[in-house]
Amino acid sequence: MSDYKVKEECGIFGAFNDPAAARHTYYGLHALQHRGQESSGIVSSTFDEQMQQPVMPSYKDFGLVLDVFDDPAIFETQLLGNAAIGHNRYSTSGASTNRSNIQPFVVHHRNGNLGLAHNGNLSNARKLRDRFRDKGTLFQTTSDSELILHLTSQSDEETHFEQIRDALSQIEGAYSLVLLTDDHLIAVRDANGFRPLALGRLGDPDQEGGAAYFVASETCAFDMIGAEYIRDIEPGEILVIDREGCANGGDFDSYQIPSKHGVSQCVFEYVYFSRPDSKIFGEMVDKVRRRIGEELAREAPVPEVSEDEKTPIVIPVPDSANTSTLGYAMECQKMGLRCRFELGLIRNHYVGRTFIAPGQDRREMKVRCKFNTVEGLLRDRTVIVMDDSIVRGTTARYLVNMLRESGAKSVHFRVSSPRVISPCFYGMDFPNKSELLANQFEDADEIGEWLGVDSLAYLSVDGLMKAVHGANKQDHGYCNACFTANYPVPVDMSTTKEENEWQV
Numbered sequence: 001m002s003d004y005k006v007k008e009e010c011g012i013f014g015a016f017n018d019p020a021a022a023r024h025t026y027y028g029l030h031a032l033q034h035r036g037q038e039s040s041g042i043v044s045s046t047f048d049e050q051m052q053q054p055v056m057p058s059y060k061d062f063g064l065v066l067d068v069f070d071d072p073a074i075f076e077t078q079l080l081g082n083a084a085i086g087h088n089r090y091s092t093s094g095a096s097t098n099r100s101n102i103q104p105f106v107v108h109h110r111n112g113n114l115g116l117a118h119n120g121n122l123s124n125a126r127k128l129r130d131r132f133r134d135k136g137t138l139f140q141t142t143s144d145s146e147l148i149l150h151l152t153s154q155s156d157e158e159t160h161f162e163q164i165r166d167a168l169s170q171i172e173g174a175y176s177l178v179l180l181t182d183d184h185l186i187a188v189r190d191a192n193g194f195r196p197l198a199l200g201r202l203g204d205p206d207q208e209g210g211a212a213y214f215v216a217s218e219t220c221a222f223d224m225i226g227a228e229y230i231r232d233i234e235p236g237e238i239l240v241i242d243r244e245g246c247a248n249g250g251d252f253d254s255y256q257i258p259s260k261h262g263v264s265q266c267v268f269e270y271v272y273f274s275r276p277d278s279k280i281f282g283e284m285v286d287k288v289r290r291r292i293g294e295e296l297a298r299e300a301p302v303p304e305v306s307e308d309e310k311t312p313i314v315i316p317v318p319d320s321a322n323t324s325t326l327g328y329a330m331e332c333q334k335m336g337l338r339c340r341f342e343l344g345l346i347r348n349h350y351v352g353r354t355f356i357a358p359g360q361d362r363r364e365m366k367v368r369c370k371f372n373t374v375e376g377l378l379r380d381r382t383v384i385v386m387d388d389s390i391v392r393g394t395t396a397r398y399l400v401n402m403l404r405e406s407g408a409k410s411v412h413f414r415v416s417s418p419r420v421i422s423p424c425f426y427g428m429d430f431p432n433k434s435e436l437l438a439n440q441f442e443d444a445d446e447i448g449e450w451l452g453v454d455s456l457a458y459l460s461v462d463g464l465m466k467a468v469h470g471a472n473k474q475d476h477g478y479c480n481a482c483f484t485a486n487y488p489v490p491v492d493m494s495t496t497k498e499e500n501e502w503q504v
Contacts, residue, residue: 010103010119010427011035011088011217014178016185017246018202018212022079025086028214028221029065034275035119035217036088039102040068043115045180046081054182056113060087060102083185085178087117100141104180109153111160115180118145119217120195120427123173123491147171161186161240168238168257173489174266174426176233178215185241187215191259192489193235194266194426194479196280200227201250210246215239218278232282235263235476264479264488268428270468271417272388276323283472286323292416292459293327293386295467300414300457302332302339302384309409312382315344317371317399324416325386344383345399346372367398379407386414390458393437393451400452410454418461418483419444425491426479 011032015021022044029040041060048055057078061068065088069075087103104117122128125144132139132150139146151167160181174194179186189197200222203211216222219229230250233239236257245252265281266273276286302312314332316325329341348370383403390396396413403411419438433439441447448456459467461483468478481487 010090010117011221012086012117012119012176012178012197012215013217013221014083014085014117014180014185014187014215016083016213016241017210017243018082018084018214021082021084021212023075024202024212024214024225025084026065026069026075027224028216029086029088031221031224032088032217033065035273036090037064038062039089040065040087041089041102041104042069042079042084042086043104043106043117043180044079044081044084045113045115045182054113056106056108056115056180056182058104058106058115060104062099062102083180085115085117085180085185098142101143103143103145104178105141105146105149107149107153111163112182113180114149114152114160116145116149117178118143118148119176119197120174120190121425122147122171122175123425123489124171125173126492128170148175148177165238165255173491176217183242185213185215187233187237187239187241188257189233189235189237191236191257192261192264192479193281193476194264196265196269196274197233198222198279199230199233199239201230202227205249209243210249213241213246213250215241218274218280220275220278223277229279235259235265261488263476265476266426266428267464267468267478267480268417268424268482271464272320273428281472281476282474288468288471289323289416290327290330291467291471292464293324293329294331295463295470296324296386296414296416296457296459297328297331297335299460299463301335302337303382303410303412303455304337305382310381312339312384313342313344313377314339314384314386315342317385317387317396318343318345318347321386321388321416324388328386328414328416339384342374342377344374344378344403345385346374348372364398367395368402371399371402373402373406375406378403380409382410382412383408384412384414386416388415389417389420390415390437390447391420392435393447397451404452411452412455413448413451413453413457415456415458417459418464418480419447419458420482422482422485424482425487426481426489428482 013025013028015024025042039062043058085104104115106115122144128147152163155163155166157163157166175190176195176197177188198219200214201211205211238255240253269280270288274280274285278285314329316322332339421438444456
């Protein structure tokens with residue numbers, strides 16, 4: 001629903017020492033489909049016997065994973081080899097309609113082939129692009145990810161790996177990367193650790209040649225192929241996966257990118273982006289979201305009703321709010337408040353992003369095609385509806401109207417995150433500051449009046465951070481700039497997603 005939600009970012013996956021590398025990458029991307037639906041691609045690494053040299057065949061296109069890779073022959077005749085990387089894209093830098101921006105990118109230079117898939121945004125992209133333009137560099141895409149390839153190819157270092165390290169030392173912002181060389185799979189997480197990246201394994205480490213190793217944005221991708229989660233790639237870590245390390249039980253070289261601003265993992269991964277069955281930043285998303293719901297219940301519980309009224313129901317806006325709503329309802333019950341969890345809104349999962357709704361009511365029609373109410377459950381009840389966030393608010397307003405049309409006695413809105421007041425420059429596609437609903441009103445009461453609800457409450461920033469730290473005991477910090485405007489890494493707020501498109 002492009003008119004109301006923060007857009008997903010990207011999903012990346014890598015496989016190494018795996019005879020079914022491309023096929024497992026396909027399954028991994030399918031599990032990561034929620035992180036990007038604009039395009040999908042896979043690059044593999046193999047040795048071409050006829051050409052007598054290593055090659056990196058690729059296959060990518062616009063659309064969902066199942067649509068792009070709809071021909072099994074792709075994996076039998078084209079995407080060969082025991083190493084591969086894949087990418088699901090939602091554009092945060094560079095237009096979504098520009099075919100050249102579909103990742104992974106592949107280049108060939110003096111030290112061999114190099115493939116790259118990137119999740120995040122480079123905060124110094126404009127500065128780097130201007131520098132390359134002054135040197136006469138020719139750009140093939142308008143994505144900031146291409147800048148990493150230019151930095152690598154123009155490095156004065158001698159070895160392929162040192163050129164990559166040199167490139168990484170010059171970029172700033174948010175980046176989780178999988179890079180594929182002819183001999184290595186390299187996993188990188190920026191020093192702030194904005195975006196998640198995890199390491200997995202399939203097979204016995206003691207078997208001949210060692211186990212297969214995988215890297216993914218979320219651990220649910222490992223579950224899809226039966227791989228075991230080993231650990232997270234640490235903030236600032238460069239992990240070099242090679243055949244020698246696979247044969248030695250996973251003893252891989254690891255290097256560290258110097259930290260300038262500390263660790264600030266994206267808290268929105270817990271609020272909305274990641275699947276609840278994934279382990280993100282070392283903890284299950286389901287556990288964190290339940291704790292978030294519990295904290296919101298303590299700050300803004302369900303309204304009390306008289307004994308002769310029907311029991312109030314707490315309903316989520318499906319699907320991302322389901323888990324936090326469960327935590328909210330259960331905590332309210334523990335507090336002695338009458339309520340129960342119900343599914344009062346049903347989501348239609350088969351409404352595509354290209355749905356056409358002609359006329360002035362097109363936005364409302366999109367909402368009605370994506371959600372429907374369970375009228376018999378809602379009639380004459382106090383309804384507490386819970387969502388993970390409110391960005392522009394248009395869909396929330398339509399949903400409130402649908403609940404009232406279904407006979408709800410009163411409608412109370414609860415949001416399991418603070419008010420979104422600032423755009424993100426670290427890999428999420430937010431509206432600009434003026435378009436954010438929270439910036440158009442003085443306080444939550446005014447927003448609630450515009451939404452048409454009887455009451456509205458957001459989780460406080462302190463409450464969110466208390467819940468996250470309470471569920472995940474690690475010491476790393478979190479970025480909450482979208483709620484506070486406190487950016488941990490300097491950003492150029494004048495940059496726009498498609499500012500370079502005129503060159504194409």
